[in-house]
Amino acid sequence: MGEKQECVILMDNGSLRPEATLSLRGLAEELGARIERKVFPVSLLHSSKVDAEKLGGQKADVMVPFLKRQYAAGVRRFLVVPLFFGPSAAFKEYLPGRLEELRNEGLADLVVQFAEPMVAMDEVDREVAKVMADQVRATISGQGLDKPAVAMVDHGTPLRAVNKVRERVAALLAEELGDDVSSVRACSMERREGEEYDFNEPLLERLLGSEGYTTDVVTSLLFAAPGRHAGDGGDVDQICRSAMSSDPGMRIFRTGLFSNDAKKVSAILAERYLKLTKGVV
The missing domain is CATH 3.40.50.1400 (Rossmann fold)
Incomplete structure (x- = not known):
């Protein structure tokens, strides 16, 4: 699948505070530079309620509307790098349920794959x-x-x-x-x-x-x-x-x-992305 049909997302939980979205955007840029891909900063929930004027004139994206918009533009596969330390219910339970609803609504060939969270429990990871x-x-x-x-x-x-x-x-x-x-x-x-x-x-x-x-x-x-x-x-x-x-x-x-520590954090996120893409065909 070509890059035009594939989208890389850096996802956080979301916040009503603008500094959270601005931080996410900065990390997405750092991650994108490391993996040489466009990385979209997208929140799971909440952040779209923040006034665009507090975000440099650009409203924050949240997952479900973002997926729908990209799907309509021809994107079918989404690679999600979670800005989470562990297996939060937010993306282990809530988001998979919403994805299933989207498929039932007509986005039948929607593919969303998740990288591991930032702390890997099954390996030596410090x-x-x-x-x-x-x-x-x-x-x-x-x-x-x-x-x-x-x-x-x-x-x-x-x-x-x-x-x-x-x-x-x-x-x-x-x-x-x-x-x-x-x-x-x-x-x-x-x-x-x-x-x-x-x-x-x-x-x-x-x-x-x-x-x-x-x-x-x-x-x-x-x-x-x-x-x-x-x-x-x-x-x-x-x-x-x-x-x-x-x-x-x-x-x-x-x-x-x-x-x-954007550079150090983006290095961790890049490793998670690269580990995910090794199994993506």
């Missing part, structure tokens, strides 16, 4: 942890810290498979940082109620102020891009500010976002 370790070290150096504690925080998830990704990255992050820090703990920003979701513990708000996390703490953000959770003034920021207001002796420093 690249995500290395990026995050570099960000922690930059924060330590920039703030003049001496062996702070590290709270590696993710969103929280109803899926154990996604939580296992968090635990793996935290373990690798601890190995990468070694004696540069006093400890590394994984935690979640939020969780669902019920014992069946206890694997998300500890929550960030409970980890802060607990043993070993009462003085200097660096929050390492397992969030792919800026948004209402991990961006400036977002949920993680508010949790940290609340903890510091409750304990004047605590100082919390936030690393940059994962997607800030």
Whole structure:
């Protein structure tokens, strides 16, 4: 199948904050330069609601309308590189269901193939942890810290498979940082109620102020891009500010976002794309 009938997509979850779409577009350009293909930045949901004026005059694309438009233009195969750390329900469950609906609506020969998420659990893969370790070290150096504690925080998830990704990255992050820090703990920003979701513990708000996390703490953000959770003034920021207001002796420093290291992140994404295309005929 020729490139004119094939489309490469970099897909994130989507956000109502314009900086998330702008970040996705920058990563798509970096990825495109690496693989020498046009890469379309497309969100799963939400982002099309952002005012185009906040996005350089160009509205964000979301998956289903984008697929329909490209299909009408003759594209039949879509190669999707997910900007996700693990097997999120968003593209493992929700999107496949929508794709089946599209095929039933008349897009019968629609083909959508997914690359692996950024953390590969079945192989020796330290690249995500290395990026995050570099960000922690930059924060330590920039703030003049001496062996702070590290709270590696993710969103929280109803899926154990996604939580296992968090635990793996935290373990690798601890190995990468070694004696540069006093400890590394994984935690979640939020969780669902019920014992069946206890694997998300500890929550960030409970980890802060607990043993070993009462003085200097660096929050390492397992969030792919800026948004209402991990961006400036977002949920993680508010949790940290609340903890510091409750304990004047605590100082919390936030690393940059994962997607800030566009060249390193695009290298991970390019590897995922190339692995996918080896099996595409």
